[in-house]
Every structure is written in structure tokens, then in C-alpha cells.
Amino acid sequence: MPSDDLLPAGPGFVADPxxxxxxxxxxxxxxxxRFDSGLYAWLVTRYEDARLVLSDPRLSKDPGNAPADWQEAGRGRPLEDRSGLGSHLLTxxxxxxxxxxxVVSRFFHHRRLGAxxxxxxxxxxxxxRGLAGAGEAxxxxxYAKPLQATVICEILGIPPGRRGDFGRWCDAVVSSDPDGDMTRGEALRALAGHIGGLIEDKRREPGDDVISTLAHAAEPSRDEVLAYVFLLLVAGYETTINLIGNGVLALLRHPGQLARLRGRPEALETAVEELLRYDSPAEFSTWRFTLTPVEVGDTVIPAGQPVLVALSSANRDAAAFADADALDLGRADNAHLSFGHGAHYCLGAALARLEGRIAIGALIREFPGMALAVDPERLEWRSSLTVRGPLTLPVRLR
Incomplete structure (x- = not known):
């Protein structure tokens, strides 16, 4: 095994990796x-190498192909397995x-995006309207969290009366911060219990939603339905919150680009693609495991090894993007990797793009004088192995 490095994890790195x-x-x-959690990986940082790894069938998504000591580090799939949430699209x-x-791809097809x-x-x-009278917020x-909670719960078919705790559970599952008010295991068990009850409700009284479709489909087992809904809750919830948070922060830190967008609101679609590239809401891909030795660039990764793609790094590779560290809302041919690549390309990419355009566009129209309320260097960032975004984003609205 080659000599290794502990991946930085301090506030400075998290804020600007x-x-x-x-x-x-x-x-x-x-x-x-190596990570301070005890996990380790082969980290891929260049754009072309990243595209190869993300689409190569010699890399499995099943953590059962991981080394025993990696699995024993305790942050792989064991907790999900014990909660009945281990087998889903990302594993x-x-x-x-x-x-x-x-089974549920139709819910994320362009034809349904109008509704x-x-x-x-x-x-x-x-x-x-709730922000209209506020000086700061x-x-x-x-904004970002309650919006995404409403959207993802609407798509899944979670009744309004049961939505209150889902955000807190999702935070606990995704974050690697040990200071939360509940452990990841507790959150997983809570999610599993409530989702299981919803599945039974939808079997009795189905609606036009994802849980109903899954609950009445012939193919998935109950555990597969449970795990699928868990995945959509967690993956869909956090990443779109961070798309909005990272995107608004980037605009406020680049007033020239923000003014350019306000002057050309029809360019919002291109702008959101650049915001996704510039500061991806997912810093790393999810785990992959080599089934055979795989050559990536000049390196041969042995069989049975965990691999991570640094999506944030690939999106800033100067070999793929001109002036890659600059925010350019008019950037053309923006083939960023923020939603992945290949067979595991994000199922909800079109929905996330739509939500980003609506949420960011409406916000900058409603509050033309909006500005950061704190020094950007003082912002705290989420501690997570996958998602990337500020914990808070205080702004002066007027």
C-alpha cells in the first residue's frame, strides 16, 4: 500500500478546499x-479521470465489495443495513x-416538471411573503430548507402533518458532525419507522406520488421501497438546499456577475449550470469499489479498493474548463460533473435544476439590495463526507 495522507478536515479546508x-x-x-473517521479511499481529482471512474463498470457501487477493515470503520453501509435502508440506487x-x-423515473421526467x-x-x-418584512434572515x-422539505415531501407523498421531523432526521443522517441532537443511527431508525408506516398507508389509500407508485409496483420488495424512499429524502433534501445556498453565496460574493444576471433574467438556466460547476452541492461522489485492478491516469488502483471522485475538484480542472476558478454565468458547453456521469447520473437532476432556477431567480428579483450580513470568512460549513454547503447564510434583505 502506498504512503497515505490524512485528508484535511479543518474549518479552513471545509470552507475552501x-x-x-x-x-x-x-x-x-x-x-x-485517509479520513479522520477511519475510512480511506483512492481520491480522483482530474476531470477526465473522474468521467472514467463514474462510468466504468469495473467499479461497483455495492459496499459488500469493500475491504473488511473499511467496513469495520463504521461509516459504510452497516448502519443502513441494520435499519433496513441499505440497498438502494447508490448501493x-x-x-x-x-x-x-x-420504477419511479417517470416522476423525474421533463413531462412531469410542469406540475x-x-x-x-x-x-x-x-x-x-414571510421574508418580506424582515431586515435580515x-x-x-x-428559505432553502423549508422550500426543499415542501418539494421533496410533496413528490414522495408525505402528508403535511408528518413532515415536521424529516428535516431534522435528514440533517443527522447526512452530517458527520458528532454534536447534533441525535446520532446517525437514531435518525436512521426514526426514518425507517415512519417511512414503513407511510408505505402501509399508501397501500391502503394510494395517491399520485412516489411512495404510492413504489408500494404498488410488482418489482420492489418492501425493504427496497423503504430504502428507495430513504434515498430520495436524504439525497434530494440536502443537495438542493446546498445548490440554493452555494449559488446565492457565489452571486453575493460576485456582484458583477449578479448584476449581469439581473440584467438578463433569460440567462438563468445557463447561470444555474455555472453555479453548479463553481461550487458543487456534492463535494464527492458516493463510494465505488474496484472489482478488478483499474488504471486511472498513471495509477493502477488494486482490486477491492474504495474509490471517491472529488466532484468539486473535477469541476475546477483547467484542462476541462477555461479560467476554471472564475465564476462566469455566461459559460458555454458547461459539462460539469455535479450530478455525476454514466448509469448513476442523478435521477433528480432536472428537478434540482428547475428548483434552483425558480428559487434563485425569485429571490434576486424580490430583494435587489440583498447582501451578506456577515464576513464570508465567518460562515460555518456543513461537516459531511458528501454534501457541501454553508450551515447558515445570513443576509440583509434590503
Missing amino acids: YPYYAGLRRSHPVRFV LDPPEHTRLRS IGEVIEEAVASLL DLIAR
Whole structure:
């Protein structure tokens, strides 16, 4: 095994990991690293290498192919397995992955986005009315989180009366911060219990929603339904919150680009793609495991090894993007990797893009004088192995 490095985890790195990744791309584009949790991985940082890894069938998504000591580190799949949430789209390979993905893909197809867009617009309008009289507000707590909770729960078919705790549980599952008010295991068990009850309710009284579709489909087992809903809750909840938070923060830190967007609101679609590239809401891909030795660049990764793609690094690779560290809302041919690549490309990518356009566009129209209320260096960032975004985003609205 090559000599390894402990991946930085301090506040400075979490706030701005890009200089570190630039150094890796130059000197060690495929690097064996360890995390302070005890996990380890081969970290892939260059764009072309990342595309290869994300689409190569020689890399499995099943953590059962991971080394025993990696699994014993306690942050892989064991907790999910004990909660009945272990087998879902991010831990399955074809053909099982293909079968499950096809069951609910229609809910994320462009033809359904019109109806979902109306839900998003109504939620945005309501939240903006609530902010109208405020001088300052935390946009994560008062805008991004409640918006995404409404949208994802609407799609899944979670009744309004049961939505209150889902955000707190999702926070606990995704965050690696040990100071939360409940452990990850407790949150997983709570999610499993409530989702299980919803599945039984939908079998008796189905609706036009994801849980009902899954509960009445012939293909998935009950455990597969449970795990699928868990995945959509957690993955859909956190990443879109961070798309909004990271995107608004980038605009406020680049007033020239913000003014450019206000002057050309028709360019919002292109702008959201650049915001996704510039500061991806998912810093790393989810885990992959080599089934055979795989050559990535000049490095051969042995069989049976965990691999992570640093999506944030790949999106800032100067070999793929001109002036890659600059925010350019007019950037063309923006083939970023924030939603992944290949068979595991994010199922909810079109929905996330739509929500980002509506939420960010409405916010900058409603509050043309909006500005950060704190020094950006003082912002705290979420501690997580996958998602990336500020914990709070205090702004002056007027």
C-alpha cells in the first residue's frame, strides 16, 4: 500500500478546499487518502479521470465489495443495513439498479416538471411573503430548507402533518458532525419507522406520488421501497438546499456577475449550470469499489479498493474548463460533473435544476439590495463526507 495522507478536515479546508485540490491535480491526481473517521479511499481529482471512474463498470457501487477493515470503520453501509435502508440506487449495480430506477423515473421526467414547478413556485411565493418584512434572515433556515422539505415531501407523498421531523432526521443522517441532537443511527431508525408506516398507508389509500407508485409496483420488495424512499429524502433534501445556498453565496460574493444576471433574467438556466460547476452541492461522489485492478491516469488502483471522485475538484480542472476558478454565468458547453456521469447520473437532476432556477431567480428579483450580513470568512460549513454547503447564510434583505 502506498504512503497515505490524512485528508484535511479543518474549518479552513471545509470552507475552501479548492487550493488543496489544485495541488493534487498537479502532483497526485489519483491519491490514496485517509479520513479522520477511519475510512480511506483512492481520491480522483482530474476531470477526465473522474468521467472514467463514474462510468466504468469495473467499479461497483455495492459496499459488500469493500475491504473488511473499511467496513469495520463504521461509516459504510452497516448502519443502513441494520435499519433496513441499505440497498438502494447508490448501493446497487445493474441489473438491480436499472430495475429499481425505472420504477419511479417517470416522476423525474421533463413531462412531469410542469406540475412540480407549480408546487415550487407556490412554496417560493409563500416563503418570500414571510421574508418580506424582515431586515435580515438566514436563507438556509428560512428559505432553502423549508422550500426543499415542501418539494421533496410533496413528490414522495408525505402528508403535511408528518413532515415536521424529516428535516431534522435528514440533517443527522447526512452530517458527520458528532454534536447534533441525535446520532446517525437514531435518525436512521426514526426514518425507517415512519417511512414503513407511510408505505402501509399508501397501500391502503394510494395517491399520485412516489411512495404510492413504489408500494404498488410488482418489482420492489418492501425493504427496497423503504430504502428507495430513504434515498430520495436524504439525497434530494440536502443537495438542493446546498445548490440554493452555494449559488446565492457565489452571486453575493460576485456582484458583477449578479448584476449581469439581473440584467438578463433569460440567462438563468445557463447561470444555474455555472453555479453548479463553481461550487458543487456534492463535494464527492458516493463510494465505488474496484472489482478488478483499474488504471486511472498513471495509477493502477488494486482490486477491492474504495474509490471517491472529488466532484468539486473535477469541476475546477483547467484542462476541462477555461479560467476554471472564475465564476462566469455566461459559460458555454458547461459539462460539469455535479450530478455525476454514466448509469448513476442523478435521477433528480432536472428537478434540482428547475428548483434552483425558480428559487434563485425569485429571490434576486424580490430583494435587489440583498447582501451578506456577515464576513464570508465567518460562515460555518456543513461537516459531511458528501454534501457541501454553508450551515447558515445570513443576509440583509434590503
